[in-house]
Amino acid sequence: MxxxxxxxxxxxxxxxxxxxxxxxxxxxxxxxxxxxxxxxxxxxxxxxxxxxxxxxxxxxxxxxxxxxxxxAEVIKFRHDTLKRLFLLLGVSERAADEDACLMEHELSEESIRRIRLFVDFLDSPDAPADVQGAFEAFCRGKAGESGGK
Known part of the structure; x- marks a missing residue:
């Protein structure tokens, strides 16, 4: 680039x-x-x-x-990939967009490619059943813990 x-x-x-x-x-x-x-x-x-x-x-x-x-298409691909990841993680739309804008310039092509594959996998029928629900439950459990590491 x-x-x-x-x-x-x-x-x-x-x-x-x-x-x-x-x-x-x-x-x-x-x-x-x-x-x-x-x-x-x-x-x-x-x-x-x-x-x-x-x-x-x-x-x-x-x-x-x-x-x-x-x-422009490379930059948009990077942005869209990162934003999708953040949204899958449960980050708000605004924060996901802002953070993707910051990170799209910094990550290596290798990292972006792997993140895109991971996001595509999570959105695919091949993903384990309700992996996002399991992650949300995990996050709720961690939020309830006090004095976390």
């Missing part, structure tokens, strides 16, 4: 998410998705355009280049 900052990766992922939702990505849409100002978005659009990851047209928005889309 390209050597990009976490911020640039977040923008590529946001652009892809907006495009998947709306079919196009405009400055205000990406700004809303990331919770940043439109001027910050325009600045990053220009940087990503210079790197040939997007095509930015003032007043029209942005499209991903083939390279940009490939990078």
């Amino acid at each position: 390209y050597s990009l900052s976490r911020k640039a990766e977040d923008y590529l992922e946001a652009i892809l998410n907006v495009i998947l939702e709306k079919g196009y990505a405009r400055t205000k849409d990406v700004a809303g998705d990331l919770g940043v100002s439109p001027s910050s978005v325009v600045e990053m659009f220009r940087k990503l355009d210079a790197m040939h990851l997007v095509e930015y047209r003032k007043y029209e928005g942005v499209t991903l280049t083939e390279k940009g889309r490939a990078v």
Whole structure:
């Protein structure tokens, strides 16, 4: 993958998410998705355009280049994989999304692949019966213990 900052990766992922939702990505849409100002978005659009990851047209928005889309899809895959894991663990939607956003940039490809296989396994018919229910019961038991290690 390209050597990009976490911020640039977040923008590529946001652009892809907006495009998947709306079919196009405009400055205000990406700004809303990331919770940043439109001027910050325009600045990053220009940087990503210079790197040939997007095509930015003032007043029209942005499209991903083939390279940009490939990078964005890898980042989205990582994010979605981690978020699914956290949701299976019973983490709230908000925390799962925030934590996935933090971790998607840091884990190795090997770890992400294994986590994805594990999550896919837990969601498959091959998973042991009610493994999630057993885990929830385990967690409730641990929460009831005092002075845990």
